[in-house]
Amino acid sequence: xxxxxxxxxxxxxxxxxxxxxxxxxxxxxxxxxxxxxxxxxxxxxxxxxxxxxxxxxxxxxxxxxxxxxxxxxxxxxxxxxxxxxxxxxxxxxxxxxxxxxxxxxxxxxxxxxxxxxxxxxxxxxxxxxxxxxxxxxxxxxxxxxxxxxxxxxxxxxxxxxxxxxxxxxxxxx
Numbered sequence: 184x185x186x187x188x189x190x191x192x193x194x195x196x197x198x199x200x201x202x203x204x205x206x207x208x209x210x211x212x213x214x215x216x217x218x219x220x221x222x223x224x225x226x227x228x229x230x231x232x233x234x235x236x237x238x239x240x241x242x243x244x245x246x247x248x249x250x251x252x253x254x255x256x257x258x259x260x261x262x263x264x265x266x267x268x269x270x271x272x273x274x275x276x277x278x279x280x281x282x283x284x285x286x287x288x289x290x291x292x293x294x295x296x297x298x299x300x301x302x303x304x305x306x307x308x309x310x311x312x313x314x315x316x317x318x319x320x321x322x323x324x325x326x327x328x329x330x331x332x333x334x335x336x337x338x339x340x341x342x343x344x345x346x347x348x349x350x351x352x353x354x355x356x
Contacts, residue, residue: 224268224277225318231266232316234343245308251301257281260301280350287328287351296330300348303332307346317345322352 232241241264244250250260258278261267268274281297289299307313317337323329331349336342 224273225320227268228261228266228318229316231264232318234315234341234345238313238315242308242313245305249305251304251308253298253301255301257284257297257301260304284330284350287330289330289332291330291332296328296351299330299332303346303348314344314346317347319347319349320352321349 231237241250244264248263249255250263251257258281261281262274262278267277284296284300285298287296289296291299291302294302304316307316314334317335319337321331328351330351331347333347333349334344335347337345337347
C-alpha cells in the first residue's frame, strides 16, 4: 500500500460504525481522535519508526530505556517517543484508544491487542535485525476486533520489508 492509500483507509476506518454483539463500544472512533487529526497521527507514528535514522533512534531508546515493555502502558511508550497527536485533547483520545486495545484480540496467540503490540515492538527493537514499523488501520466487517501484526512490503515505491501493525477501528464506550 502506498501512503495515499493508507491515509484513505485510515480515514474511512474512523467513520465506520462496527457492531459487536457482546460489547457496546459506544461512540464512533472519531470520539478518540478527531477525523482531521487521524491521518497526521498515523504519519507521525510511521515517521518515528521509519526505515533509516528514525529506526536507529528507536532501537537506541529501547536499548537504553526499555520504552516498550510490559512495565509501561502503550500510551506512555508512544508518548515518550512522540508518536501521538500534538494537540493535547487529541493526545488524550489517542491514549484512550491505545488503552482500549487491552479489550480486543490479536493475531498473536494468547495476547490481547495491547500486549501483542508491546511484545512485537519490544522483540523487533531488541532483535539483531530490527525492521522498520508500518502502522495502519483496518475495518473488521464481521465485528472481529483484532490487532494484526505481520511483515510485509507496504509501500509500493519501496522493497523494504516492514513489521506491519494494523489497528482495528474501535468505538469509544
